[in-house]
Amino acid sequence: MVSVINTIDTLHEDMIHDAQMDYYGLHLATCSSDRSIRIFEVKNGTQRLLSTLQGHDGPVWQIAWAHPKYGKMLASCSYDRKVIIWKEQDGQWIKLYEYADHDSSVNSVCWAPHELGLILACGSSDGSISVIKHHGENQWEATKINNAHTGGCNAVSWAPAVVPGSLIEPPSQNQQNTFVKKFCSAGCDNLIKVWSDKDGRWEEVEKLQAHTDWVRDCAWAPSIGLPCSKIASCSQDRQVIIWTSDESTGGQWTSKTLNEFDDVVWHVSWSLTGDILAVSGGNNKVSLWKEKLNGDWTIVSDIGKGQPGSTE
Amino acid sequence: EPRHLTMEQSGNYSFSSTKRTISVNAGSAINALSLCQNNNKIVVAGRSLLKIYEIDSFNQIREAMNLHVGRKQGLNMSSSDVVWSPKEDNMIATAATNGAIVAWDLNAVGRNKQLVVLSDHRRTVTKISFHPKEPSRLLSGSQDCTMRMFDLRKKECTAIFHSKADGVRCVEFSPFHYFMFAASFDNGNVQIWDYRQKSTYLTQFLAHKGSVYTLNWHPDEEEKNKIATGGRDNMVKIWDVGSSNKQVCNIPTTTSVSAVRWRPTHRDQLATVSMMLDFSANVWDLRRRFVPFAYFEEHSDVTTGIVWKPNDPEVLFSCSKDGTLVMHAMREAIQPWLNTKTRGLDMGAGGRISLAGEHRSIHTRAQSPTGSGLPVKLPGIFSWKPGNFSMDSDWPGPAPASPTAKFSNSQFVYAAKNYILNGPEKELSFKQLCEHNASVMERIGDHNVAKVWLIIAEFYSNKILLKQKATHTSLPLQRTYSDAAPDRSNRAESENKRTATKSRTEDVHGSQNLFNGDPDSEVQSDEGRLIVEDYLTDIARGRHSEPDFYISDEDPNLWGYGTTSDAEFMSEQEWSLIGRVPIEAFEKKESSSPQSPSFTDPDSDPFIIGKKLVVKSSEWPLAFDDIRDDLTMKELRFGCFSFCICRYFHSHGDIQTAVCLLVAMSSYPTHINLPLDDAETEHWFSSYLDLLFKNQLFVQHAEVVKLSRLPNIRMLSASSTIHTNCKACQRRLPNTRSWSCDRRSDHDHHVNKPVLCFLCKSVVKTLYVYCQTCTFGGHLGCLQAWVERSKNRGIPTGRCSNHC
Secondary structure (H helix, E strand, O other): OOOEEEEEOOOOOOOOOEEEEEEOOOEEEEEOOOEEEEEEEEEEEEEEEEEEEEEOOOOOOEEEEOOHHHOOOEEEEOOOEEEEEEEOOEEEEEEEEEEEOOOOOOEEEEEOHHHHHOOOEEEEOOEEEEEEEEEOOEEEEEEEEEOOOOEEEEEEEEOOOOOOOOOOOOOHHHHHHOOOEEEEEEHHHHHOEEEEEEEEEEEEEEEEOOOOEEEEEEEEOOOOOOOOOEEEEEEEOOOOEEEEEEHOOOOOOOOOOOOEEOOOOOOEOOEEEEEEEEEEOOOOEEEEEEOOOOOOEEEEEEEEOOOOOOOO | OOHHHHHHHHHHHHHOOOOEEEEEEEEOOEEEEEEOOOEEEEEEEEEOOEEEEOOOOOOOOOEEEEEEOOOHHHHOEEEEEEEEOOOOOOEEEEOOOOOOOOEEEEEOOOOOOOOEOOOOOOOEEEEEEEEEOOOOEHHHHHHEOOOEEEEEOOOOOEEEEEOOOOOOOEEEEEOOOOOOEEEOOOOOOEEEEOOOOOOOOOOOEOOOOOOEEEEEEEEOHOOOOEEEEEEEEOEEEEEEEEOOEEEEEEEEEOEEEEEEOOOOOOEEEEEEEEEOOOOOOEEEEOOOOOOOOOEEEOOOOOEEEEEEEEEEEEEEEEEEEEEEEEEEEEOOOOOHHHOOOOOEEEEEEEHHHHHHEOOOOOOOOHHHOOOOOOOOOOOEEEEEOOOOOOOOOOOOOOOOOOOOOOOOHHHHHHHHHHOHHHHHHOOOOOOHHHHHHHHHHHHHHOOOHHHHHHHHHHHHHHHHHHHHHHHHHOOOHHHHHHHHHHHHHHHHHHHHHHHHHHHHHHHHHHHHHOOOHHHHHHHHHHHHHHHHHHHHHHHHHHHHHOOOOOOOOOOOOHOOOOOOOHHHHHHHHHHHHHHHHHHOOOOOOHHHHOOOHHHHHHHOOOEEEEEEEEHOOHHHHHHHOOOOOHHHHHHHHHHHHHHHHHHHHOOOHHHEEEEEHHHHHHHOOOOOOOOHHHHHHHHHHHHHHHHHHHOEEEEHHHHHHHHHHOOHHHHHHHHOOOOOOOOOOOOOOOOOOOOOOOOOOOOOOOHOOOOEOOOOEEEEEOEEEEEEOOOOOEEEHHHHHHHHHOOOOOOOOOOOOOOO
């Protein structure tokens, strides 16, 4: 059974909005309404506060660790309309880059797969999505998708840098060249949109419609090269939907409702191998889901009420 | 809690359902506004502006009166503040930047409605306030560091209060303490006065860093000792001035606060506007200090004043330098909370899940100096680690061996650490190696994988033995025939079994489908079968024409063509080849299946195939005794068998087993070529290596790289090339052998900053040895000498703890 191994008093003064573990699972970054980001070392069930990053002028909504090959790097987005990229240098966290081109609160940040380079996507309440690309020597170039989601963008998530189906049909040379960067975004227009890079511009290639309320989060499943892509989305309408695109059906996305929950579903997160989905709903409850052979989803574990260390 | 707040607000919708945001343009910048006692008229004042607007019963705003008439009013008209008498509907007062205070009687006959001009202050009057009960009592605060009390009936100043501080920014009578008023100053102080006692203030406290631009008494009688202050330090602070001047709460905003106003009937809410940068009017809730509860974005320039409609907390008026007066409806406010996720979730390396949320059971920090006096729901963060799923009764479905392998990181790490992959190095036979690895998996409870190792051991140990024997014969051709010989001798036996075999063939194909994985991987299983058939053909041909019949993808065409003379033999061979081994294997499965509870729900677990393969270990030798000497057959079957196993594991995310099997098999000099595509296995390897790296299993990482036979993977170990950057110009050096930068001609940086040995301080031109952590380094010789001298105390700097 899944058990709580750690409860961390973060000493944040207000609500925590996100907690992300780094690539190795050794460091935990948390961000809070109190405008700070805290970095903890989590080891053997204990944790140690390493640093507190101050720099935002508003609640910090989300944080994302970059791949360690770029060093210890963290992106954060905030109500203050800014995105800050932090980097640890000589044990000190410094602001590497500050992006302030959004007109409203920035709700989500997500690093692209490391194979694509250092690229960050940011979704904002002003409805736009920015894609910030690193060009070396701290030169960053931003591309903005205006009016991506009417009413605001709530989440962004990159597609894995694996060509779907590469496991079955090993990619030939020219196939690799035709690999396109893709990401999905979720918005207040109840939609999930899939964006694709076309000669440096971002084009909406797919509009996934099934939710009946704001889509809170979306997550593109990591792929090991099987010929199908999966996106999980969760919404204010209390549903979690799994979107599947199969090459065999011509890349059409089909939706399947994972479950209807009792409360708003806030977050979805895939395991590294993309076979287990964690869903966080009301009451601090997390449930883990796994796909059965017949394509149905089954609950693997349920964390929350009644568990040791839980909220009740 | 945000949801609660939202509910509360939505509950009030009907209350003000007809109201919506309305904007009027006054013509020039507005500095201040004030509502009359009946809340149906509003006065706005600016540098050359004084107008009264009327709010009609349809909630429309229209201009009712313009008091800025004539040209000679001059500087007295440059209003910095305006207040409407809370008692008399016809009385308003304005404060001017030249220090004059003008009282207006709106009922006066004629164009000039000025009642009196009071020019006592010598510098700008920043703020004026009417006494809430006495209509003629007016208080003013000025940049000349004094506050003055006026009696508008006597038309004179009745009292002067010397602040002994700095310029006055704001003054306000307490709505409930009859004799009390508060004043705030440019030096950050707030003073509480009793106006009967003119010599000195009652109390004073330092409220902000820098000017305190605004203050507001709480409008609720139960909270009559509370004051909100806002200052240049971007803070709103709430004070209890009852007994001690205690800070109750603060709200950090993004810009300096120029006005703060409590929201009527909402005890914990207040509105603020900013002096610069942020043009919006924000409504805050003390229970959520860091993000506005709501905000309005109508203005296009600095918002200078705000006032709530006292009898309707859903309406906020604001005025701005852009010249507009706006009546905001709360229900049209932007509510950033709605965009906020109140949970954080992440599933990280090793299946750890972290969740951020509220920890409701802790209230201890409510008393902290920065915390609010209200019950604070403390944030908490939890991270869960999926432990052992399998033996728990809560586990859905009766799967005794569950998909822990790819899920549980500890198992992954344990297996990675304990697997022996390089048999020859440890002088283990292949069988011993497999048995060791099987025991590793047994120990962590993954019986499926353990069995797979044992099966592989059974299959391959003979083959590898054989190969070792065959090397003595030195002629591959002979070896092939000797391999084949037992098979031929067994042909009679095969013939005998043929009838039986035939009847089972259907089963075999069925089993094979099962074997090849779940229904999703139809393509895969087809491909698998195809390869099996090719393989058979190849073997059959190889028997006659080729010295080495081991499958190799180097030249598949070589096997593709041939005479059909041995077609019959081939088919026969196929029967026996496909037939015997699988049937024997799967028969066991079938016989054991009733014992295994997992068969009751085959869909519940993708590992079902693995399970079907698993039979009691004691039964295995039995099964293989029959065919022990039929080496060719086994080898044939093993090829596709291991191939299928690897693919199977991989398709279910268990890269570890797939790769370890491959590595272990290929570690022996007489390795078996599997019918696997290089690109595919490369993909497996890189996935596995990535996982190892992620778990910081660098030793295992290196070992796998070393043992891999794939050129691209092996390159990984060679490609640890470090691109060296020139120390001076940060450009990549042209080649790794030289320490000189090709831009030397452009810069003279090498003269200034040559690469120095840290020890002998001379320029290093040849081999530069350095620590990868602290980049300390120098001549190899120097370092060696130093290390010998210091006897492993590490490198000679204090910067790095590595004992490089």
